[in-house]
Amino acid sequence: MAQKKYMLKGLLVLAVIATGLALPLMNTPSNVGNRLIVATTTSTADTGLLDYLKPYFDEKYSADLVWLSLGTGQAIAVAARGDCDLLLVHDREREDEFISSGNGVLRVTVMYNDFVIVGPPDDPANASGTDAIRTMRKIAESGASGGCVFVSRGDGSGTEALEKKLWESSSVCGFLLSGWYLSAGSGMAATLRVANELGAYTISDRGTFYKLKDSINESLSLVVICENDSRLLNPYGVVLINSSLYPNINSDLAQKFLLFVTSPEGQDLIGNYTVGGRQLFFPIYGQTEKIGLPREYETIAYIENLRKGG
Amino acid sequence: MGPSGSGKTTLLRLLDGLEFPDSGEIYVGGKRLTMESAPKIRANVGAVFQSPVMFDASVYDNVAFSLRFRGFPASAIKKNVEEALKIVQLEDEAKRNALTLSGGEAQRVALARVLVYNPELILLDEPTANLDPSNSMIIESVLREARSEGKTVVLVTHNIFQAKRLADKMALLLAGEMIEIGDKKTFFESPSDSRTRRFIDGDLVC
Amino acid sequence: MGGLEIFIDGTIRAVEIILSGNPEIFQITLLSLRVSLTATLLGALFGIPVGYLVAIRNFPGKSLCIAVINTLMGIPPVVVGLVVYLMLSSDGPLGFLRILYTPSAMVIAQTVLTFPVTCGITISSIISLNPRLKETLVSLSAPRFWEAVILINEIRIGIITSFITAFGAAISEVGAIMMVGGNLLGYTRALTTAIVLYTNKGEFSMAIALGIILLILALFVNLTLTALQMHYRRHKG
Numbered sequence: 169m170a171q172k173k174y175m176l177k178g179l180l181v182l183a184v185i186a187t188g189l190a191l192p193l194m195n196t197p198s199n200v201g202n203r204l205i206v207a208t209t210t211s212t213a214d215t216g217l218l219d220y221l222k223p224y225f226d227e228k229y230s231a232d233l234v235w236l237s238l239g240t241g242q243a244i245a246v247a248a249r250g251d252c253d254l255l256l257v258h259d260r261e262r263e264d265e266f267i268s269s270g271n272g273v274l275r276v277t278v279m280y281n282d283f284v285i286v287g288p289p290d291d292p293a294n295a296s297g298t299d300a301i302r303t304m305r306k307i308a309e310s311g312a313s314g315g316c317v318f319v320s321r322g323d324g325s326g327t328e329a330l331e332k333k334l335w336e337s338s339s340v341c342g343f344l345l346s347g348w349y350l351s352a353g354s355g356m357a358a359t360l361r362v363a364n365e366l367g368a369y370t371i372s373d374r375g376t377f378y379k380l381k382d383s384i385n386e387s388l389s390l391v392v393i394c395e396n397d398s399r400l401l402n403p404y405g406v407v408l409i410n411s412s413l414y415p416n417i418n419s420d421l422a423q424k425f426l427l428f429v430t431s432p433e434g435q436d437l438i439g440n441y442t443v444g445g446r447q448l449f450f451p452i453y454g455q456t457e458k459i460g461l462p463r464e465y466e467t468i469a470y471i472e473n474l475r476k477g478g
Numbered sequence: 479m480g481p482s483g484s485g486k487t488t489l490l491r492l493l494d495g496l497e498f499p500d501s502g503e504i505y506v507g508g509k510r511l512t513m514e515s516a517p518k519i520r521a522n523v524g525a526v527f528q529s530p531v532m533f534d535a536s537v538y539d540n541v542a543f544s545l546r547f548r549g550f551p552a553s554a555i556k557k558n559v560e561e562a563l564k565i566v567q568l569e570d571e572a573k574r575n576a577l578t579l580s581g582g583e584a585q586r587v588a589l590a591r592v593l594v595y596n597p598e599l600i601l602l603d604e605p606t607a608n609l610d611p612s613n614s615m616i617i618e619s620v621l622r623e624a625r626s627e628g629k630t631v632v633l634v635t636h637n638i639f640q641a642k643r644l645a646d647k648m649a650l651l652l653a654g655e656m657i658e659i660g661d662k663k664t665f666f667e668s669p670s671d672s673r674t675r676r677f678i679d680g681d682l683v684c
Numbered sequence: 685m686g687g688l689e690i691f692i693d694g695t696i697r698a699v700e701i702i703l704s705g706n707p708e709i710f711q712i713t714l715l716s717l718r719v720s721l722t723a724t725l726l727g728a729l730f731g732i733p734v735g736y737l738v739a740i741r742n743f744p745g746k747s748l749c750i751a752v753i754n755t756l757m758g759i760p761p762v763v764v765g766l767v768v769y770l771m772l773s774s775d776g777p778l779g780f781l782r783i784l785y786t787p788s789a790m791v792i793a794q795t796v797l798t799f800p801v802t803c804g805i806t807i808s809s810i811i812s813l814n815p816r817l818k819e820t821l822v823s824l825s826a827p828r829f830w831e832a833v834i835l836i837n838e839i840r841i842g843i844i845t846s847f848i849t850a851f852g853a854a855i856s857e858v859g860a861i862m863m864v865g866g867n868l869l870g871y872t873r874a875l876t877t878a879i880v881l882y883t884n885k886g887e888f889s890m891a892i893a894l895g896i897i898l899l900i901l902a903l904f905v906n907l908t909l910t911a912l913q914m915h916y917r918r919h920k921g
Contacts, residue, residue: 179732179733182725182728182729183725183729185721185725186722186725186726186729189721189722189725190722190788190791203871205785205866205868210884213881214884214885216885219869222869232870234866234868234869234870234871235868235869236785236866236867236868237867237881237884249773249774249775249776250773250774250775251774251784251785355884357884357885357886358883358884379885379886380886383885383886383887383888387686414774416774416779417774494823496823517825520822520823520825521825527816527820527823530820531814531816531817531820533817533837533838534838534840535834535837543824543826543830544824546830547824547825547826547827547830548825591824592824
């Protein structure tokens with residue numbers, strides 16, 4: 169007699185199938201062995217830089233480089249919980265804070281690129297130039313009289329941090345609730361698209377802006393309004409996380425990654441990476457004074473010492 | 479017997495321990511039926527209510543469940559279920575889904591579902607209401623057989639002719655009160671209550 | 685490219701990917717399918733018994749309990765992601781499991797999402813069953829266990845509906861698995877998180893292509909489940 173499948177059987181079948189499906193998933197924890205988890209910003213992940221570096225690093229150290237593409241704010245929060253092995257971000261103030269609170273042990277500038285202030289081609293605020301402060305003031309003035317709109321990332325990212333700093337230096341305040349200032353709460357590419365739709369101004373890292381421009385050039389009408397101001401420099405730092413606080417992190421491989429990106433080979437690779445014929449990141453390890461930043465003597469000495477020891 | 483709303487179904491539900499009396503006591507097979515004793519007593523009571531509910535499973539399984547509930551071994555289940563289906567003449571429908579059965583066939587499965595565990599007391603609520611004669615005949619013959627095996631059958635029916643055919647003892651309920659109870663002969667020929675007389679004669683009483 | 689061109693290009697690329705069996709996309713697709721199916725089944729494994737007990741038992745606060753479960757059906761995946769992340773994080777109470785940023789973490793997060801779906805649908809299916817079914821079971825002296833077996837068998841069409849709903853919710857969500865899986869290349873990258881990544885990169889046609897693949901995948905799973913449902917319905921006559 170053909171018996172129907174009853175509950176016990178049914179649940180048993182469910183359990184067996186679920187286990188069968190789940191077993192191949194139950195591999196090793198994500199951050200043991202040779203896997204290195206870098207928490208980084210959308211600007212390094214989404215521009216493809218890490219995709220480019222991965223095979224070189226993986227081969228050299230038999231490693232598996234993976235990354236979490238987050239806003240700087242979330243990246244640092246994730247690191248502060250010990251959920252990644254290394255930070256590669258671009259918000260100097262918060263990086264320093266991370267170090268001084270004891271969560272991080274070392275921070276070094278490895279590369280930079282720069283921000284550009286972009287806006288509609290007709291530049292209604294008449295803000296174009298090479299003085300970021302002037303541009304920001306012009307945008308605020310025009311915005312206050314209804315002449316233009318500014319879109320902010322609004323996601324706690326390093327880009328937003330820079331934007332806030334620029335407003336501060338331009339002595340523009342009280343803009344948060346004004347009609348011309350919109351907070352997108354999104355990543356860089358999404359914010360650029362919002363600004364593009366609205367014919368608005370925004371601040372973007374150069375890499376993401378050109379990457380987007382190349383991939384959807386017909387529909388992205390935004391142009392660069394202001395560039396080449398030292399205030400728009402965007403240095404990227406690698407931060408080693410305090411392994412005595414988080415014994416589970418792969419600090420050994422994290423150190424190797426630090427040595428890799430600061431090595432001549434790593435620095436060359438960064439400099440050689442181009443998108444659509446444009447260089448997006450500029451290696452600057454050990455030469456920060458060249459872009460008007462203080463030289464990082466102690467950190468460099470420490471790293472070079474490590475290199476010799478390894 | 480009794481008119482609609484007189485309490486026939488309620489009486490059966492009380493006897494099956496599905497409801498409990500607000501006052502008074504119920505004894506089944508000499509044991510007092512209470513909330514605590516109900517499960518034990520009920521195990522030996524089989525009830526078939528009006529338009530019985532079929533489980534969404536084969537006819538075979540519908541009957542077999544009663545034995546599975548009681549932890550019978552598989553071989554005994556097979557033998558008893560096949561026997562019970564034969565009694566209600568549904569042995570050829572064993573594999574059919576019970577939800578596809580006609581009303582008469584469902585009544586018969588419900589009866590088999592009860593017969594299969596061989597209860598001492600069988601409660602039936604209008605088992606042949608709205609059924610065609612062939613289905614009614616099968617059910618009546620099953621009931622006769624059960625009686626001949628010494629089981630007690632409590633049958634609620636509207637049908638005076640059916641009552642005459644099947645009953646040993648008769649009772650009449652009116653508005654929740656049992657106004658007449660006695661053997662069939664006395665009930666029909668010399669009832670003690672005048673309302674029973676009128677009921678038998680086909681007058682409307684309530 | 686204009687919007688329509690992106691869509692057309694995306695469709696062409698989807699066909700190309702399917703025909704060429706691109707190993708990276710294949711792996712991503714397989715992971716999505718495996719994680720979401722496992723989560724659906726695990727959600728059912730807990731949801732059906734819990735839903736059954738909630739529906740069948742009478743206890744104080746039962747209505748509130750059902751309302752809570754139904755509300756949880758609408759919980760934003762990213763909230764689930766955040767909560768599960770905080771649980772599994774090194775600093776969290778379950779940090780010792782060391783499964784953050786693994787497919788297992790993704791399964792856990794999605795199971796939290798599918799559980800209320802299966803549970804809620806089980807509750808409403810059981811509650812809407814003919815009350816005489818339960819009475820018949822009592823009358824036939826069905827022990828509790830068998831009562832559950834039969835009543836759950838009665839609602840199997842509803843349970844398949846809950847599978848369809850739960851799987852749909854799992855395979856299409858991105859907030860939870862992004863948070864606890866981390867979208868790690870070759871490891872925890874699923875279709876939806878890859879779509880977000882390609883969108884962020886501005887590679888819209890690739891995002892569309894993956895979207896189409898996801899829909900095809902969901903279609904196949906639903907076709908199977910719907911066929912099963914129809915099969916049961918036909919048997920009911």
